[in-house]
Amino acid sequence: MRESLEDICCSKIRVIVGEGSLSKLSEIKDSNTVVIYSRRVDVTDKINKYLPNVYFIPINDGESAKELSNVISIVEKLFERNFDRGDYVIAVGGGTVTDVAGFIASIYLRGLNLVNVPTTFLGMVDAAIGGKNGVNFNNIKNLIGTFYQPSMIISDLEFLETLPIEELKKGLAEVIKYGLTLDKELYDYLSLNKDRVINKDKQVLEEVIFRSTLDKLGIVKEDERETKGIRIVLNFGHTIGHAIEAGSSFNVPHGYAISVGMVCEAKIAEELGYAEEGVVEDVLWLLQLYGLPYDISQIDAPIDIRLALNAINMDKKHRKDAILMPFPTRIGSWKKVEVPLDTIKGFAEQCLKK
Numbered sequence: 039m040r041e042s043l044e045d046i047c048c049s050k051i052r053v054i055v056g057e058g059s060l061s062k063l064s065e066i067k068d069s070n071t072v073v074i075y076s077r078r079v080d081v082t083d084k085i086n087k088y089l090p091n092v093y094f095i096p097i098n099d100g101e102s103a104k105e106l107s108n109v110i111s112i113v114e115k116l117f118e119r120n121f122d123r124g125d126y127v128i129a130v131g132g133g134t135v136t137d138v139a140g141f142i143a144s145i146y147l148r149g150l151n152l153v154n155v156p157t158t159f160l161g162m163v164d165a166a167i168g169g170k171n172g173v174n175f176n177n178i179k180n181l182i183g184t185f186y187q188p189s190m191i192i193s194d195l196e197f198l199e200t201l202p203i204e205e206l207k208k209g210l211a212e213v214i215k216y217g218l219t220l221d222k223e224l225y226d227y228l229s230l231n232k233d234r235v236i237n238k239d240k241q242v243l244e245e246v247i248f249r250s251t252l253d254k255l256g257i258v259k260e261d262e263r264e265t266k267g268i269r270i271v272l273n274f275g276h277t278i279g280h281a282i283e284a285g286s287s288f289n290v291p292h293g294y295a296i297s298v299g300m301v302c303e304a305k306i307a308e309e310l311g312y313a314e315e316g317v318v319e320d321v322l323w324l325l326q327l328y329g330l331p332y333d334i335s336q337i338d339a340p341i342d343i344r345l346a347l348n349a350i351n352m353d354k355k356h357r358k359d360a361i362l363m364p365f366p367t368r369i370g371s372w373k374k375v376e377v378p379l380d381t382i383k384g385f386a387e388q389c390l391k392k
């Protein structure tokens with residue numbers, strides 16, 4: 039088990055990664071606590087072992103959970119109970135659960151304490167970390183949300199035992215994102231340990247999760263609210279990725295969408311002269327090694343180009359008529375580039391043409 043205590047702006051965040059780390063929940067046993075969890079993951083007995091008196095709110099997870107109507111129905115359940123600002127929300131599930139529950143924790147009474155217990159690999163390497171939360175609105179990803187830090191992130195690898203390999207791969211797309219832009223050693227580690235990763239070797243996965251967590255928190259520490267042009271690096275592949283999700287009316291899973299998005303955006307970086315020769319090949323090579331999609335032709339959902347381009351108009355990295363794009367320059371390095379919106383949309387149309 040690995041632990042780290044991180045200072046992010048005015049919050050202390052305790053990160054615990056390892057099998058059996060769920061036991062750390064016993065440290066908040068004297069608080070009034072609500073557990074918002076994915077009804078598709080067996081958690082109640084596991085939680086009650088450490089927190090015998092909690093209020094459970096099961097939710098249907100998946101992208102359709104990220105709707106304001108769902109937020110309102112959960113808030114109405116909270117309203118029936120007597121919570122105060124000293125109390126806790128514990129989010130247990132994948133990224134869609136931690137996004138919704140984190141948003142609710144940030145707005146109810148203007149903020150309850152939050153503990154994230156990610157149960158997917160994608161949640162453990164990305165979604166449960168860094169404080170972004172929120173819901174989709176009018177077919178735009180994460181249009182409504184807040185920045186709100188959990189006090190504790192518990193990544194208990196025992197949850198991964200039931201995780202299908204396709205869900206592991208979706209999380210690997212976010213890890214490859216870190217490797218391509220921030221962490222060449224992580225890129226190399228993934229290159230050398232493919233079989234152990236795919237076979238869910240716990241020692242390897244703990245290393246990947248812990249390293250990804252520290253990579254992400256290292257960026258969040260510098261630019262928590264994404265106002266300095268630094269945190270945008272965590273959004274590499276997401277301008278096109280979110281366009282694919284929106285264009286498919288959220289039928290393409292996030293991990294696959296950003297996988298294709300990273301190839302498209304690396305090609306734009308190369309075309310505009312920011313990515314060194316060979317970067318696109320290195321992106322393709324690692325995605326193909328893990329069987330992740332690298333071309334829109336591999337996505338078996340129709341993409342409405344009009345909806346996809348509208349999503350790019352609404353990308354949260356856009357400033358006036360340009361988008362701040364995080365371009366990989368070589369493996370493990372990146373550069374912020376302001377690109378005209380129409381240029382990005384032109385490339386996106388090429389990339390998303392089936």
Ligand SMILES: NC(=O)c1ccc[n+]([C@@H]2O[C@H](COP(=O)([O-])OP(=O)(O)OC[C@H]3O[C@@H](n4cnc5c(N)ncnc54)[C@H](O)[C@@H]3O)[C@@H](O)[C@H]2O)c1
Pocket residue numbers: 076078079099100101104131132133134135137157158159160161164165166167168169170171197198200201202205208212292293
């Ligand atoms: N806030 C952030 O910083 C951030 C970062 C990355 C992604 N995200 C968001 O996260 C979402 C994707 O997250 P996700 O891939 O975890 O999706 P998800 O929450 O839909 O979970 C994926 C699937 O795995 C199942 N599942 C969850 N835990 C399981 C377990 N232990 N065993 C077996 N099955 C399990 C779920 O029921 C679901 O079918 C997207 O909405 C994306 O926008 C947010």
Ligand SMILES: O=C(O)C(=O)C[C@@H](O)[C@H](O)[C@H](O)COP(=O)(O)O
Pocket residue numbers: 164167168170179180212269272273276354
């Ligand atoms: O934490 C961040 O910053 C990220 O960009 C992480 C992304 O992997 C994640 O998908 C995030 O939800 C996208 O954020 P958004 O601001 O583009 O909605």
Ligand SMILES: [Zn+2]
Pocket residue numbers: 164212276292296
């Ligand atoms: Zn993402």
